[in-house]
Structure formats: C-alpha cells, structure tokens
Amino acid sequence: MLPSRTLAACLITFSGLAALGCSDGTETPAGTSPLAVPEGCNPIAFENDCLLPYPSDFYLKDDASMPSGKRVVIPEAAQMKDRNEKPFDFTVSHPIDGFSAHQPILVHFKDGVSTEGVVFHTDEPEKSLSPESKVILLDAETGKPVPVWAEVDMNTLEPSERAFILRPFVRLENDKRYIVALQGLAPASEAAAGPLLAPPEGFKRIRDKRADTDPVLGPIASRYEKEVFPALVAHGVSRETLQLAWDFTTSSEEVNTRDLLTMRDDLIAKLEAKPPAVSNVVVKEYTQGMNEEAGENENIWLRIEGTIKVPLYMESVEPGAAIHRDASGKPAQNGDADVPFILQVPHSLKPADANFESARILQYGHGFFGLAEEINYGFMRGYENERKYIAAAVDLWGMAEPDIEIVLQKALSEPGAVFSFVDRIHQGIINYIALSYALKGPIAALPELQQFGKPLYDTNKLFYYGISQGSIFGVTMLALNPILDRAALGVGGGPYSLMMSRSASYQQLYGMLQSQIQNPLTLTKLIALSQGTWDRVDPMTYAPHLLKDTYPNSPANRHVLMQIGIGDHSVNNLASHLVARATGIPLLDPAPRPIWGLESTTAPADDALVVIDFKLATEPGIECRLPTEAEKNDVHEDVRRNVKVKDQLDLFFQPDGQIQNTCDGACDPE
Secondary structure, eight states, X not given: OOOOOSTGGGOOEETTTEEBOOOOSOOOTTSOOOOOOBTTSOTTSTTTOSSOSBSOGGGEEEOTTSTTSEEEOOOGGGSEEOTTOOEEOHHHHSOOSSBOTTOOEEEOOTTOOOOTTOOOTTSOGGGGGSTTOSEEEEETXXXXXXXXXXXXXXXXXXXXXXOEEEEESSOOOTTOEEEEEEESOOOSOTTOSSSSOOOOHHHHHHHTXXXXXXXXXXXXXXXXXXXXXXHHHHTTOOGGGEEEEEEEEBOOHHHHHHHHHHHHHHHHHHHHHSOOOEEEEEEEEOEESSOGGGTEESSEEEEEEEEXXXXXXXXXXXXXXXXXXXXXXXXXXXXXXXXXEEEEEEGGGOOSSTTOOXXXXXXXXXXXXXXXXXXXXXXXXXXXXXXXXXXXXXXXXTSBGGGHHHHHHHHHHOGGGTTTTXXXXXXXXXXXXXXXXXXXXXXXXXXXXXETTEESEEEEEEEEEEETHHHHHHHHHHHXXXXXXXXXXXXXXXXXXXXXXXXXXXXXXXXXXXXXXXXXXXXXXXXXXXXXXXXXXXXXXXXXXXSSSOOTTOOSSOEEEEEEETTOSSSOHHHHHHHHHHHTOOEEESOSSOOTTOOEEESSBSSEEEEEOOOOSSOTTSSBSOOOGGGOOSHHHHHHHOHHHHHHHHHHSSTTOOBOOOSSSSBSOO
C-alpha cells in the first residue's frame, strides 16, 4: 500500500469502519512519508491483517487493577467480526493481563505460506532451536530458544485464507516475554511476486531503520532496537533477512487461576467444617437379569440417586449462568445448589455374608458434554461388575448434556459469547470436589450402603477415573482436589485451542461457527483467541501443579496413570503429549514410540503415561484440520475396552497400587 501524502488522500475507510492514519506531510530521513496505518491495527503487518500477528504486546496496555499491571486491549478495528460485520472480543467478558502460555501464535501473509523447510511436529524439535530455523521463539529474558513447530490451517483450501500457526512444543512460562521471528519463508501462492515472502511494510521500515521519525512506527522501532533485535542478533539471526519479528508477554498465573482457587479455598473451608448434606435419596435394587422393566439388571445390584448440597458460586443453577461476584469482583457464594449424584453397586459386590471385604469405589468423570449417567452405560456398568467397583458421578456443569442447547444457540446467534459456558465449568469442578467429600463421609454412611453392619465400600479406596473430557478436566480438578490421591486419566489432552482444530468431537460446533463466521481466517482467530477464556479451567493451566508444586491442602502423595491410544481422532495425540510434558509425568517403557520431552520409566511405576498402538493404517490429526469420515477410528473407545488396559487399571486402583506393564512388551495393543 502506497503511503498517503496529503490529508485529503487519507480520508478513506478501512472495512467501512476505521479511518486510515494520516500524514502531515513530514517525511522520514529516507524520504519516505510516514506510513498510513489504519487506526487500531497492528502497524507492523496491517496490510496482511489488522489484528495479526497475535499474540502481540502491541495490544498490552497499562492497567493497575490487573495482577501483572497490564491488560490486553484489542481495538474495535482489529476485533473479529461475524458474518454481519459485528465485532466481538473475548477479552471483554474474560479480561486477561497477558497472553496464554499455551495458545497458537498466528500470523498471516496474503500469498499464503509454504511449509517447505519449516519445522513440523513430526520433525525433531531441536531443529527449531537453530538460528537458521525459519520459525524462532526466544525467551526474551534469557535469550534461550524455545522449541516450536509451525503449520497452516488446512480446514480451508485457499492459501490466502490460511493462518500460519506456530505452536510451542512446551507450555510457556507465565508472566514472561517471548520474541517470535520468521525468516526464509516462501509464499504458497504461485502468483506471488518472488521466491520469498516480502516483509510487511511496517516491519520492513523498522528493520531497515527507516522509521525513527514516523509518529506511529517510531516508538515501536525504538523499543525493537532495545528489546527485540539485540536478542535475535545474539541468537545468530541476521536482521537483514528477517521477514517479521514481534514480541508478546504471557499472562500472570493469578489472572487465570484466581476465580477457581477462590472458590476452591472457600469450599474446602466450608466442607472441612461441615461435610456436604446428602438428601433426596432414592434406592433401586435389581435382581440379575436382562429385563429392567421387571426389576432386573445384568450388571447392577443397587442404584442410589440423591443430591449433595454444594455452595453455589454462580448467578443461578441454570446453564449459561455467569460467576456470582462480590463488590470487589471476587467469586462469592450465592446460596447452595442441590447437585444430583448417582452411585451404582454391581452384582459382583453383593455380600453373601458378613465376611465380605468393603469394596473400591471410583469417582467417574464423564465424556464430552456427557452425563453422570455414563456410569450406567454399557461399558462402565459392565466394567464395574467385571472388575468389582462401585462407581459414583455427578454432571460436569458447563460441559454436560443440559449445557449443549445454550452453547449451540450462542454459536448460531452470538459467536463472541459461545465460550461463556467456561464460567459454569468452574462450578462443575467445584461439584466434583464436593462429591469427593461426600463419598468420603455422608454418602458412605448412608444406611442403604451398609450390609451386615459394615460399609459396602472402603473410603480409603476412593479413586478417580476420568475418560476423555473427564480426563481433560480431571487434570484441573485433581490439581485442586484435597482428597483424591490416585487417578487414572484416559484419552485426555490440552489445550482446548489445539484440540478444537483437530477433533471429530467439535465438528458440529465448528460447523455452526463456520456458518456465522464464514471467513476461515477469522474462525482460526476465534479458536486461538478463545484460549484466553479457556485458560481459567484448561488442564494446561493446572498441569504443572498436578504432581509437582502442588497447591496447599493437596494430598501428600498423588499418583496418576495416563492412558492414550495412537491416532485418537477425538483428542489428538499432540494435545495428550503437551499435557504429559506439562505435568512432568514419565513415559512407561517399553513404548510403541518415543515421545519428545518425556523421561522414561519402567514398571512398576507410581506415575506414568501409557501409550497403546492399535496399528492404524492412517493416523488422523497430522495436519491442522478436522478428521474426514475415512480417518475416523475407534481408538478413543478402544483404549478403555482393551483387556490389558483394564488389567493395568486394576493393579493401579489399590491403596498401594503401582503401574505395571500388563502388555507383552509395548502395548500394540496386547
């Protein structure tokens, strides 16, 4: 874009909204007029996209009310827009004081970006540490490179609509500044003007020292000379060949965790003083058989339904409710909620006489927008009977079946509020913790759960089993739970901004958002920028506190078994690996393949990630796109159903249990 030389030439609009910045006739020393930057756009690359690159400290403004003293502010011109050109911004409803430590880094070039020679997740991560790498991520404080890979959004076929996406191999540190640099990138479009992508004009002027007197670029250039270019040059990068560079600062941990930690600490204080009341108890007893209408059940002997009274931290108990806050803005109790629970005892645990041993009990975490009722679905009730477990569950408010309708309504009518259900997930996690307290005390003491003067289950044998979503939020919940000290997490991962772009589970929601957004680049932005909202509950936020650096009032020793399958089309393996690295959990050897960044351990082990290889002909999720019908598989389900996996769980779910290798060598799958 040629810079305007007169005031009259500047009076044009940008996207019908924002006026171009105007020249006053002053020229830079190089004889170039100040760059006409649309108001509100990032000056370094606005001709490619007003918002991008993102995250960027261009959007970080002073705000003493925030923990870091900063706040992310996105001007209206740079905000995402729906198909009706209505702008929306997630940071308004969920303010952030920096950028996510685990969100995608987005940039856009109108000619697209060729990924040839770019470090990909299938490459050795160390390649990205070289000063010759086409994508570079540096810790601005230490100058050390951070392993990173890059890709393009393949959910659209048009290169000019694709975001170029950088993803760190590791969780970044909170409250830390990072520098991004791109060099040697070629265009994807055959119609491009040259063999390499041209630097955006704003950045080019800054790089070439032609911006000192530019009223917009000058202050940015001054900061680059002090805080960006020296670190890159020290790393061995040639300034002259840079196509784009910028920096961003990650958010404080406090801004992401303070709501949930405030609720958690208040809940613990209340439930330690007085366990949750259990009421509305209804008991159903079944004889063994197939005709449930006749009072028979093939697997279940007793089914107990009831409610537990839990402090409510929401404006209401209804789906879509926001967090209830006091005058200072902190979450505050808003009465109580009667949270329904289900508990089932299988026929295999029906005592014949007083010599029976009190059983193990599993607190279960259900799947994607599922229900507590999943403990009564085919697999779980068969598993309970086969392996002799009592099971109990509550819905995860926020991402349970009753929440689906309002989420889809938001997707179709108000995409900027589609992830507002994250507020209610806070209460869902609180309800899970409250259930742990209830299972330790008042539920265990129910008369219906006593036989021959003894309890049917041993409160010292209370364990957690989370599947899929129950595994994903299981990481978050367990890091906060003061009671549960042994957990198995099946087919989980994080962060959500990575999973959503590759998951078959999100196809319906993705399609609805697509109908309202329509612009593929904007949809990629929506997924990436949503991470600032997800961070409040995302497993990647809490994973560092699961096994190490645990929160106050955590169990003295917490042990975790993670189980995943290669090629899972619902929770991509990349997401599983990221969470594993963030927790510091080791990989159980022998494994089907190594996983970068994980230490190895052998059985018996206290904590481990176990990988099952079902020998798929094609693995979905290699590229950044939703899986096709042909790529979908049964791995997500088959992990839990595998007999060797169940054997492994059985040995682990003991008060002094350990993780054993129940496979013949690597699990492939036996």
